[in-house]
Amino acid sequence: MELRKLPDSxxxxxxxxxxxxxxxxxxxxxxxxxxxxxxxxTTLLTLLTRLHAKGFIRIEKQGRSSVYTPLVxxxxxxxxxxxxxxxxxxxxxxxxxxxxxxxxxxxxxELDELRRLLERDAx
Numbered sequence: 129m130e131l132r133k134l135p136d137s138x139x140x141x142x143x144x145x146x147x148x149x150x151x152x153x154x155x156x157x158x159x160x161x162x163x164x165x166x167x168x169x170t171t172l173l174t175l176l177t178r179l180h181a182k183g184f185i186r187i188e189k190q191g192r193s194s195v196y197t198p199l200v201x202x203x204x205x206x207x208x209x210x211x212x213x214x215x216x217x218x219x220x221x222x223x224x225x226x227x228x229x230x231x232x233x234x235x236x237x238e239l240d241e242l243r244r245l246l247e248r249d250a251x
Contacts, residue, residue, distance in 0.1 A: 131200060131208035132182065140165050141175045142184060146202040151188065151195035 134142060144160045145152055161172055176196060179185045186197045218224040230239065 131205055133209060133212065134179075134182075134184070134205075137165075137167075137171075138175050138179055138182075138184075141172065141179060142198065142200075142202075142205070145185065145196055145198045150197040152197070153190075153195050154193050157196060 141157075141161065144157060144164055148156065148160065158169060158172060161167060167175075176185065176187065180187050184198065184200045186199055188195050188197070214220060214222070214225050218228060229242070234242075
């Protein structure tokens with residue numbers, strides 16, 4: 129399955145779900161989202177329905193409420209979007225990607241850390 133890029137609002141919901149132990153109860157998700165990005169309950173439910181339709185989450189009824197389980201791992205989504213960025217915006221060119229990273233405002237320490245990770249084959 130190709131992982132499409134999520135709109136920012138849906139990605140924020142996924143990030144909240146990824147940060148919690150699944151399955152996540154609706155009330156717990158609402159509380160977390162209120163701290164991250166306040167939104168109306170109906171908006172959150174709409175976003176969850178969209179994520180379910182796209183295959184990103186499973187929705188299960190538990191009594192009168194629902195619980196949500198991510199079906200796409202955060203790592204897999206990030207990897208797919210990084211590849212998409214490399215292909216679409218950098219034309220598949222690793223040097224262009226590296227230059228974009230270097231010009232992105234990363235600090236010298238962050239660039240050194242990236243270099244160390246690459247040298248240790250820790251990525």
